[in-house]
Amino acid sequence: MxxxxxxxxxxxxxxxxxxxxxxxxxxxxxxxxxxxxxxxxxxxxxxxxxxxxxxxxxxxxxxxxxxxxxxxxxxxxxxxxxxxxxxxxxxxxxxxxxxxxxxxxxxxxxxxxxxxxxxxxxxxxxxxxxxxxxxxxxxxxxxxxxxxxxxxxxxxxxxxxxxxxxxxxxxxxxxxxxxxxxxxxxxxxxxxxxxxxxxxxxxxxxxxxxxxxxxxxxxxxxxxxxxxxxxxxxxxxxxxxxxxxxxxxxxxxxxxxxxxxxxxxxxxxxxxxxxxxxxxxxxxxxxxxxxxxxxxxxxxxxxxxxxxxxxxxxxxxxxxxxxxxxxxxxxGDASEEGESDVAAPTEAEITEADIRVVDPPDGDRDQGEGVEAVIDGNASTGWSTNTYYNDPGFGNLKPGMGILIDLGEAMEVASVRVQMTSAGATVGLLAGDEDPGDSSEGDQAIVDDFTELAPPVADADTNIELQAGGQSARYIVVWVTELPASSGGFKLTISDINVFVR
Structure with a gap:
């Protein structure tokens, strides 16, 4: 002011x-x-x-x-x-x-x-x-x-x-x-x-x-x-x-x-x-x-x-x-019976160079700008999809969209926290060993070849934590298959993503 x-x-x-x-x-x-x-x-x-x-x-x-x-x-x-x-x-x-x-x-x-x-x-x-x-x-x-x-x-x-x-x-x-x-x-x-x-x-x-x-x-x-x-x-x-x-x-x-x-x-x-x-x-x-x-x-x-x-x-x-x-x-003492000696997870350091939007066919790949806002720690900023109509599944035009995160090397992923501005989306996690490339064909390869890291959460709250169970991965994708209702159509804004690894 x-x-x-x-x-x-x-x-x-x-x-x-x-x-x-x-x-x-x-x-x-x-x-x-x-x-x-x-x-x-x-x-x-x-x-x-x-x-x-x-x-x-x-x-x-x-x-x-x-x-x-x-x-x-x-x-x-x-x-x-x-x-x-x-x-x-x-x-x-x-x-x-x-x-x-x-x-x-x-x-x-x-x-x-x-x-x-x-x-x-x-x-x-x-x-x-x-x-x-x-x-x-x-x-x-x-x-x-x-x-x-x-x-x-x-x-x-x-x-x-x-x-x-x-x-x-x-x-x-x-x-x-x-x-x-x-x-x-x-x-x-x-x-x-x-x-x-x-x-x-x-x-x-x-x-x-x-x-x-x-x-x-x-x-x-x-x-x-x-x-x-x-x-x-x-x-x-x-x-x-x-x-x-x-x-x-x-x-x-x-x-x-x-x-x-x-x-x-x-x-x-x-x-x-x-x-x-x-x-x-x-x-x-x-x-x-x-x-x-x-x-x-x-x-x-x-x-x-x-x-x-x-x-x-x-x-x-x-x-x-x-x-x-x-x-x-x-x-409690970590040496006591029932306690685990596995290291506690820490938040992964992610830079703008480590993330990009995944937009498989028939996506027009014009929605990549602003994705860096999901890692700036500011809940008032974020990355948004376009508005789609007729169906929450991206208007039946494509299987979904996501945000690819490169952890730099294979790590055991404990969980991924996703904060959104509205409830109702379906969100899960995918994982793979390599990025097939920032292209329409590469994004389709992600859809075809990446495996499920955490099952999708339907009708998700605005803040969810997806449990990955310690599976090892270098590349993970916060994968959205359905959008919440918005202004006569369907649209999602993701404001923050935090990845916790061991």
Missing amino acids: SSAEVPSVGDLLAERYRLEELLGGANGHRQLWRGVDVLLHRSVAVVLRSPGGEAAAPTMTAAVAASRTHVDSMVDVYDAVDEDRFAYVVREWVNGSSLRGVLEQQTLESAHALELVASVADAVAALHDGGVTHADLQPGSILLSEDDRVMVTEPRNEPGNTQVEDVRALGATLYACLTGAWPRVVPAENTGLPDAATDEWGRVLDAAKVVPGVPARLSQLTADLLDHSQTPPSAAELAVELRRLSETGGADPAPAQATSVLGAINLGSLNLGRRLSGDAAAPPLGMKRLAVVAAVVAAVIFAGVVGSAIVFGGGDDPAGAEDQITGEDTG
């Missing part, structure tokens, strides 16, 4: 909200301000984005939905204004800490983690009922107030984000509460936490393997929520299950009847995808006061990690404590 486009300190918005202090996002399209409502004489948080107009429409829609969510665990939204050059949302000012600030110091006990995430799930369920998604669920967007409330900041409602992704982010938040680390299978900005530990195939370690004492039932539920091959429950259903488990500290009071915890959730007459209302058998929606969490917040504030009047919101908040408490290594 330039000074010519957006307000600055001391400016009065809507003749009412005076900007006092810029807290985050000084050089971005989204800024967080501390402000004052001069009419009601109270502090407010102002989330300012540029530009306004059409680009801000999802933000405005989300603000309206948030203002109508009458749950204790959602911050109150007071106002939303679009001035075309910029738009802003005015919300409740919260004194306290972000969840991130707490988790940088210590993890939470199982029962308290369950109650906290259940409160967050209440807010998410209310948003989903209102037809919007949050799109920024992570420890920095969850606030713990000085008066013992758990509160979720205003939603972003980013285009392409789905309710399923919000629920997976709830699972990632639960994992972070238990372990103090963030699982990268759920992308998020500025979590402030270290990446979750993974096994030799790049899969996130179960919480119980990272922190001894986490109940097996709770650890399995968290793993299921992070598993992209499983369909998660709605946010409302998840809130019910989390509170049920919290009564026993995360252990299941009854024997499990299913391998997957998600498959064992029994919600009776609950309407799928909707919040419980007036159900005497269920805990009321909203936040339960969390005495232990409040004590942790008080300790953090007392220690000087956060001031008594600091507010954090979304991914733009300050990093919190400069010093992090480093606990003992709880990952």
Whole structure:
């Protein structure tokens, strides 16, 4: 944002909200301000984005939905204004800490983690009922107030984000509460936490393997929520299950009847995808006061990690404590029985020279530009196919398209992470020993001769991790055979690809 486009300190918005202090996002399209409502004489948080107009429409829609969510665990939204050059949302000012600030110091006990995430799930369920998604669920967007409330900041409602992704982010938040680390299978900005530990195939370690004492039932539920091959429950259903488990500290009071915890959730007459209302058998929606969490917040504030009047919101908040408490290594001794001595996978270094588009006949080979954006680490950029019509299988014109990656030498491929801007594609992995050439004939040879490295995932989420099982390959292809619907046709944008090898 330039000074010519957006307000600055001391400016009065809507003749009412005076900007006092810029807290985050000084050089971005989204800024967080501390402000004052001069009419009601109270502090407010102002989330300012540029530009306004059409680009801000999802933000405005989300603000309206948030203002109508009458749950204790959602911050109150007071106002939303679009001035075309910029738009802003005015919300409740919260004194306290972000969840991130707490988790940088210590993890939470199982029962308290369950109650906290259940409160967050209440807010998410209310948003989903209102037809919007949050799109920024992570420890920095969850606030713990000085008066013992758990509160979720205003939603972003980013285009392409789905309710399923919000629920997976709830699972990632639960994992972070238990372990103090963030699982990268759920992308998020500025979590402030270290990446979750993974096994030799790049899969996130179960919480119980990272922190001894986490109940097996709770650890399995968290793993299921992070598993992209499983369909998660709605946010409302998840809130019910989390509170049920919290009564026993995360252990299941009854024997499990299913391998997957998600498959064992029994919600009776609950309407799928909707919040419980007036159900005497269920805990009321909203936040339960969390005495232990409040004590942790008080300790953090007392220690000087956060001031008594600091507010954090979304991914733009300050990093919190400069010093992090480093606990003992709880990952276990590799020499113990059952542990593998195979080296953990690392991310392969890929350059622009190592990738190209595969477009077999009857492709016109005019879609190769911009493919380098899938390795730039920026989720806002990417490579896109053309728009095809009549059929999601590239209009029945060709068997598919893909992105070829040269690893430089044969390596054991653990997994490949693919991030897309919309769900619904069919994506798999192919592998071969040599590149037959950047030509129409060469691309056809890839289709004919390369073998399957990972089976295709149909109707894929926007973020998937394809497991290659340690097979050796030098050349791999992220291979797309069906496109998601887009603007009357079918089109896909891949924003990021990460390859993990041993």
